[in-house]
Amino acid sequence: MYGIRTRRPHANPRGFRAVATQSPARCPRFVRRGLTFIEVVVAASILSIAALAALELLASTDSVSLAARRQALAAVEAEQALAICADSVKNGDGVPAASTYNGGMRGEALAGCSIVVTSTLTNVNFTIPPAGPTGEPQILPMRIRVLTATVVTPEGETIVSLERPVPDEDPLIVTP
Numbered sequence: 001m002y003g004i005r006t007r008r009p010h011a012n013p014r015g016f017r018a019v020a021t022q023s024p025a026r027c028p029r030f031v032r033r034g035l036t037f038i039e040v041v042v043a044a045s046i047l048s049i050a051a052l053a054a055l056e057l058l059a060s061t062d063s064v065s066l067a068a069r070r071q072a073l074a075a076v077e078a079e080q081a082l083a084i085c086a087d088s089v090k091n092g093d094g095v096p097a098a099s100t101y102n103g104g105m106r107g108e109a110l111a112g113c114s115i116v117v118t119s120t121l122t123n124v125n126f127t128i129p130p131a132g133p134t135g136e137p138q139i140l141p142m143r144i145r146v147l148t149a150t151v152v153t154p155e156g157e158t159i160v161s162l163e164r165p166v167p168d169e170d171p172l173i174v175t176p
Contacts, residue, residue: 070109074151074159081115081149082164089166095119112154143168
């Protein structure tokens with residue numbers, strides 16, 4: 001009972017002897033070492049497609065960043081032009097010539113761009129609340145000059161457009 005155990009071969013009911021065969025993967029003739037050429041080509045093409053997608057994403061991000069920077073710089077330049085024009089209108093000089101506010105566009109993002117300032121007169125009615133409980137509200141008509149600064153590319157495309165209302169030289173409109 002405590003001796004060496006041996007396995008008894010199982011009897012085959014048909015009387016055939018079982019022959020052990022090796023699978024092709026274990027057979028020394030079919031030993032695979034490394035990858036095939038087709039596998040390498042497929043893997044390289046998948047990696048190159050992924051790399052091209054990453055490069056395209058990087059390029060589109062760069063162009064969006066440049067457009068945002070250009071728009072921010074254009075808004076600053078348009079605001080400065082509006083400030084110059086508003087001071088001139090408040091002093092009674094009217095809207096200055098384009099050379100006054102269109103002198104130097106800073107930054108290479110705005111190279112070749114120009115600022116166009118337009119002016120329109122608008123009549124506005126301001127309502128003043130009554131002073132007492134029985135009083136009626138007063139309507140005060142005023143003339144307002146609306147200044148619009150537009151930054152335009154050399155191709156004529158609008159980058160940014162800003163408006164600023166400014167009281168006209170003679171703001172009060174006398175009505176009977």
